[in-house]
Each structure stands twice: as C-alpha cells, then as structure tokens.
Amino acid sequence: MKLLVTGGAGFIGSNFIAYMVQKYPEYEIVNVDALTYCGNADNLAVLEETARYRFVQGRIEDKSFIMDLFEKERFDIVVNFAAESHVDRSLTEPGRFLITNVLGTESLLEASRKYGVKRYHQISTDEVYGDLPLHESAMKFSEDSPICPSSPYAVSKASADLLALAYHRSFDLPVTISRCSNNYGPYQFPEKFIPLMIGRAERNQKIPIYGDGQNVRDWLYVEDHCSAIDMILHQGRCGEIYNIGGCNEYSNLQTASVILEKLQKPESLLTFVRDRSGHDRRYAINPAKIESELGWKPSYTFAEGIDATLQWYRTHQAWLEERLNGEYQAYFAATYPGL
Template sequence: IENPAIFLETNIMGTAVLMDACRKYGIQRYHQVSTDEVYGDLPLDRPDLFFTETTPIHTSSPYSSSKASADLLVLAYHRTYGLPVTISRCSNNYGPYHFPEKLIPLMIINALHDKPLPVYGDGLNVRDWLYVEDHCRAIDLILQKGHVGEVYNIGGHNEMRNIDIVKLICKELGKPESLIHHVTDRKGHDRRYAIDPTKIHKELGWLPETKFADGIKKTIQWYLDHEDWWQPIISGEYQQYYQKMYGSRG
C-alpha cells in the first residue's frame, strides 16, 4: 500500500528473471507460490462461496495485482517456451518464523509487552488460516506429483475473523481484551478469503493436518521460546514502519 512499485519490480520482473534462468539452465520445474488474494474477496454473508482454481482473477490491491500478473506470466512461459511450471495459491499462513508485521505474530509480541493490539476496521475480516508446515507439505506434493501447467489451491479450512484471533491470543496469554485498539481500516481491505482445496485433495491426496486451535497454541509457544529471533527484528527500522502503518491510524 505504501510503495506498490516494490512489488511490481519483485513479483513481475523478478519472476521473469527467475524463469529466464530456468530456461537457460534447463531446470526441471519452476513452481510459483502465489496467493488467494488474486481472486479478490468473498462477501461475509455468503459462507457457501469458496475460491476454486476456475474462479476469475479479480484483484483488489497493487500487491495482489502483481501476484496475478506473475501467475499469468508463468503460464505464458509454459505455453510459449514449454517451461515446466506449476502454481499454487494458498490462504494465509501462520506458524514459526512469521515476520512480526503480520497479524498473529504482531498481536503475540504486542500482548507480551502489554502494548495496544491494533486491529484494522471492525475486525470482522475473515481469513482461511493455513499452518506453514501443511503448506510446505502441499508444495512438496505438487513438485513430486503435480501436473505441469496446472494451478492448485491450498487452503486450511480454518476460517477465522481477525478480531476472534486477537481475542484468542489474549486468552492464551492471559492478557485483557482492553488492549485491543481498533484503527482506521486498510485501503482496499478484502473482507473474506476462503479456498476450496478439492482439486489438490483429489489429485494428490493432500489435506491440512493442523487445526487452528492446535496450530495457534504451537505458534504462540514458539514465539515465547524464541524471543532471541524476533526481538532484534522489532527494534530499529521496524519501529519506523510500525508507526507508519499503525501509529497514525488511531
């Protein structure tokens, strides 16, 4: 949102650079890790609707547009040059080593320091949460058994509202919900993402193994045990970014 040009350069031109390298050196597979954001969003009052691989691309932000552009470029390299490609579009990941700017680690770290927990808008935005190890298993399956030229949706069947996740983190850490602080909503903030992973289940046998209730506890414990990893990250330059994203939205 703050500087979309970075994503255009990385996600579009960067993808082209990688694929050209694959062509030059005869790489056996190029796999594109994409996002469910390329489909846009779903209405909150239609829980029966899900993203499938045939859902039209309908992006909401410069970031998701850059990812959709990269996907189209990957498929074009497959058709034009015969590059062996696959694409996966995943829902929101969570788990160890999640960068502190993201919702779950941000709330865990702020709660540990009894700092305000900034929630965009009304907090009713819904995301389909996927434990990172389940995602990695899916990518490995696609690389080993996936069909070249195909797109596979990877979803966790773990739909949660942002506000409910924040309240759950407060409960797990024994912190009061009074720490929750609603801030001005993000521009172009999609309301609901939800993936139908039927294709990857039927073709490759993949299903998520980690339920959100279990995964969030493991994630919280990881951050409690690994302060030496995230503490240096949240100091210095990160604080300037944090103030830009949340400090002026109160």
C-alpha cells in the first residue's frame, strides 16, 4: 500500500505519519509539504533512515507538480492534511486560505481521479458547522448539521469538503471526510491556544485570553485523531462524513486554569484582550456515528492528554524556542498588540 500524506510536516500530519509507520510496517508513505511557517520536516527526523518514508517539498495547488508526482508514484491512498490552518491568519489573509485549502484540494482530487486512487481522505474540521450556543449543552454537531462556517478558514474547509463530495457523486471517486474537534499534543505550532499558553506560562509572560474567556472548545489528543483516521481509511464507507471528538468541552478559561495549575504558574498571567472578530462561541462534536459504525473511542482523557503534552513540550524546549523566533514575533505583536 502506498500512501500520499500532504501537510505531513505540520502538527497533526507528522503525528499521523509516525503513527502509520509504526502500525503498518508494510506501508510506503510519501509526505508532501510546502514547509510554510508552521511546517518543519525535522518533526519526522527519526524516520530519515526509514526507506519506506520519503519527504518531498511542494505545494498541493501546483497542479503540474502534483500530476507528475501521481504519475510517478501511483498512490493507493491520499490523505490531505495540507492547509492554512489558523483562523486568526485567515482574517488578515483570506486569499491564501482559498488557494491552499480549496484550489489545493481540487488539484489533489483531479490527480486522484486521473490516477484512480483507491481512497481519497479529506481532513476537515468541526468549524465548518459554525458555532453552538454556550448554554445548550445538549446541542452538538452531527454529520447532518448544516454547514454554516464563520471565518474565512472555515469557509475554505467547507468548500473543500463540498468539492470532495462532488467528486464522489460526479466521478465516483472513493472519498471519505473526517471533521474533528480541536486537537492538542506534540508538535503543535505555538500560535494555537494550548502550546501558546505553555510557551508563555513557562517564560512567565502574559497570556492572551480572547474576550471573556468563556468560548468553549471540545479537545481531542492528537493520537486519538490519528487512530480515528486510520479506522476511516480501512473501514469507513465511501461518500461518508465522520465527526471525530472526545466530548471534552472546556471554556478557554478552564483550559488555561488546568495548564497553569499543572505548571504551578499564577492565574495573574492571564490577560484579557479584544475578542477575535466573529469568534465562534462553542464547538461540540457528537461522535456517535464513528463510535457505533467503526468502534472508535478515544484512549486519552483530557487530563492524560494534557500531561503527555506538557511532558513533550518540557522535553522539546529547543523545538519550541525555534518556533517562537523569527516570523512568529511579528505575527504575535500584530495579533495581540501591547502584550
């Protein structure tokens, strides 16, 4: 079996490749990544000596590059993680999100159709559903919830999903889609909430909290996301969408308190800043379909996942330090002025 994984130098993609290499010793994996500001081929440096893993630098929206690669490699499975993934950046540069997330997906779907891949899997997000009211805890997103994206990022992901479904319907391409809630774990770029908190708390720096801090996210440890994708690839039905979530709903303030307590840092580091424009209030996934159809269940509780994450960042200080320099400084200053 030969897999193309795109965006495998990013957070979830690199965890997924490590997971698959270990679990399927007979699979060959090619990782295509543009190495944007958040991509880092060294995340998979441990696989350098592994002959059945290869890294190729390139952009998914570059059609001639993608077509040549498919012609040469004849992939069985394509898993598309590659994306511009940060909502805040989509508010300042929406066009970049459309190019990578929509046109990049179209380029991969075209190549998958032309070269007859056996499965195309699109990595999507719960953000395509928009948000839920804060105090209606019984309301959760199921696969047939309406698509109602709030941010340019979410619009680009929803568009890619619809395109993938159209390729299934129009061309019989064997497509599956997964929509996961917020991930956390090793190798997550520190612009995202949990590693941002860890990095700043450990340096005794002020930690920005958007608005009133009551926005709720449904957290899933990244390895549990990887196991769900694995199950969908091997047992999922084509043309289907599978929601993935761990039913770990916490407000941003609650998450912040858990991390500060574990790091033994004061809550006074938390600093309320002007809310993100259009900020989604609450996400919550109903994972009943993937649980009942495929037998998937997360294996980490939130407390276990946070401990594993803190331990990883503790032992990978140099990795974090490198990410916090350069372009990141300008991004942080522009996003959180005065901090």
